[in-house]
Amino acid sequence: MKSASFLPIIGLVIGMVYASLRYQKLKPKLDLSTEIKAPASTSGSALLTDAQANGEKLFKLNCAACHKANKALIGPPLNAALDEWGGDKEAMYLWVRNWPAAIEAGYPRAIEVVDYDVSAMNLFPTLTDEEIDAIFDYASTVN
Numbered sequence: 465m466k467s468a469s470f471l472p473i474i475g476l477v478i479g480m481v482y483a484s485l486r487y488q489k490l491k492p493k494l495d496l497s498t499e500i501k502a503p504a505s506t507s508g509s510a511l512l513t514d515a516q517a518n519g520e521k522l523f524k525l526n527c528a529a530c531h532k533a534n535k536a537l538i539g540p541p542l543n544a545a546l547d548e549w550g551g552d553k554e555a556m557y558l559w560v561r562n563w564p565a566a567i568e569a570g571y572p573r574a575i576e577v578v579d580y581d582v583s584a585m586n587l588f589p590t591l592t593d594e595e596i597d598a599i600f601d602y603a604s605t606v607n
């Protein structure tokens with residue numbers, strides 16, 4: 465075999481090495497995955513609106529000791545609560561701020577749910593309607 469017949473093969477190998485080096489150098493520029501990643505969320509789950517994110521904070525701060533959004537804990541799951549109250553937000557705000565007043569006002573769910581657990585819920589007289597909405601809005605995002 466004549467030595468000249470190796471030349472094209474050597475040329476090919478050099479070409480491949482060169483292309484691979486070029487690719488290594490270009491790869492970081494071609495990698496767009498960091499730019500299309502979803503924004504970090506504290507819950508690691510769904511992307512939340514501002515109100516829901518605020519609701520998540522309020523929930524963790526005030527309610528999470530006794531409630532889960534989607535499961536029974538000491539109290540009932542909060543993502544089902546509004547349905548349990550027949551969609552009556554005003555009644556539920558009253559319960560959250562001052563549950564004995566909701567019993568006194570004669571709301572059937574208040575009278576029923578008070579026997580749910582031997583422990584009693586705290587009163588949250590400073591929570592506004594918007595803050596309570598945000599908590600339940602957040603809870604509804606948790607499946």
Ligand code: HEC
Nearest residue numbers: 526527530538539540545548577578579580581584585586
């Ligand atoms: C100290 C424990 C505790 C904390 C903290 C707590 N809850 Fe409760 N919650 C309960 C218990 C227990 C019940 C069930 C009623 C009962 O047994 O007295 C309840 C019931 C409820 C209900 C009625 C649910 C239904 O299905 O009718 C709602 C609504 C509710 N809580 C909302 C909240 C919200 C909102 C927060 C935070 C701002 C909160 N709770 C914080 C213990 C707690």
